[in-house]
Amino acid sequence: MSKEEMTKKERGKRGAASCAKKYEENDNIIEFDDLMRPIGPTTGRFSSWLGQTVRTDLPYQLDTKCIEKHQWEKVCATMATTWHITDDSPKKNIIKRAKRLFSNWRSTLITEFVNVGTRPFDKYPYLEEEHWEAFVAEKTNPEFLAKSEKARASALANQNFGRVGRKGYAGFEPKVETI
Structure with missing residues (x-):
């Protein structure tokens, strides 16, 4: 086995983002394009932060469509404060992205824990145990x-998978010309 193969084998999966790294105040600035998609150097961190906020602030036992509008708006308000978003124009897009991230999060819980018969509280200590059963x-x-x-x-019938990364199409668009 080559050194590169060993390194890949030892690394394994990246794991859950904890968003624990501390950044300077001016590092939490996000820009949006004309379609209200996040762009710029902090887009990846913005997406990770939104995913972590959705996981910790919303009740995982509720289906995405059962979460009330004011809870989504609370996530959006927290985001606006943390990321210095001054206007409401990207709000609709942020809520749409948050709903997708929340659905994916619930799917991950089902795949990694419910289907296997394990409990997620060691990996995700912020989850409330009383709702798990x-x-x-x-x-x-x-x-x-x-x-x-x-x-x-x-x-499984889908043959054209969208793989643009966590930055979404807005992060992929600048690379299209070089491809």
Whole structure:
């Protein structure tokens, strides 16, 4: 085994972002393009921060569509304060992105913990344990499993995967000319 193969093997997965690194006040400035997508050098950190905020501030046991509008707006207000967003124009896009991140988060919980039969509280200590059993019961009932299997078959039929990274298409757009 070569040194490069050993290094790749030892590294493993990156793991969950903790967003614990401390940045200077002026490092939390984000810009938006004309379609209200985040752009610039802090886009990746912005996406990670939004994902972590959604995970910690919203109740994981509720489906995305069951979370009330004021909770999404609270996430948006926290984001505006932290990232120095002065106007409401990117609000709709931020909420849309937050909903997608929250759905992905719940899917990760199902895949990595519910389907395996383990509990996530060692890896994610901010989750509330009292809701876990209800979450597992909801995600292991036959009705949900049938719906999940139908969605899995549909996803496997997809031949054109979108792989633009955590910055989204706005982060990919500048690279299009060189490709």
